[in-house]
Amino acid sequence: MTRQAQRWVLLALLYFVVAVALGVGMAASHDFRLRPIHVHLNLLGWVSLALTGWVYTQFPRAAANRAATLHFWLYNLALPVMMAGLAALLLGTPAAEPVVAVSSVLVFASVVLFAVNVIRHRLPAGAAAA
Numbered sequence: 001m002t003r004q005a006q007r008w009v010l011l012a013l014l015y016f017v018v019a020v021a022l023g024v025g026m027a028a029s030h031d032f033r034l035r036p037i038h039v040h041l042n043l044l045g046w047v048s049l050a051l052t053g054w055v056y057t058q059f060p061r062a063a064a065n066r067a068a069t070l071h072f073w074l075y076n077l078a079l080p081v082m083m084a085g086l087a088a089l090l091l092g093t094p095a096a097e098p099v100v101a102v103s104s105v106l107v108f109a110s111v112v113l114f115a116v117n118v119i120r121h122r123l124p125a126g127a128a129a130a
């Protein structure tokens, strides 16, 4: 596994622990206001980060360039901000909406960057382009 892939998987594990802890907390307290946070931590966090790590393992040329580094930082800085903003919104702070808007667009941009990078560098290392 490349270093790039490894850091995505390690962060995925962190999201998994936090997302499941929130699920247990919601179940225990019968307070489901943060259900969307639980869902997004699980799906944009645990599942997407683990899958991203797997994709970078399969496409090592895409994992080894500057776009991959930019993708890592953009996604992993914007996602916690988006989650914090969304949590504030759900708990009754409408002023958090612009934070959610900007951070979610940044997450989206990083996902597009990831997709384009993998598609452009999809050949295995050393293979000649057709």
Ligand code: HEM
Residues within 6 Å of the ligand: 019, 020, 022, 023, 024, 026, 027, 032, 035, 038, 039, 042, 043, 046, 047
């Ligand atoms: C111990 C582990 C988990 C616990 C205790 C837990 C707990 C919960 C609770 C209490 C809710 C809210 C239910 C409601 O509002 O009626 C929920 C919703 C949800 N959870 Fe989890 N969860 C766990 C793991 C996961 C995982 C691993 C995923 C996905 C990878 C996930 C995805 C979802 C989704 C998509 C919903 C929304 C369902 C809906 O609104 O219809 N959960 N979970």
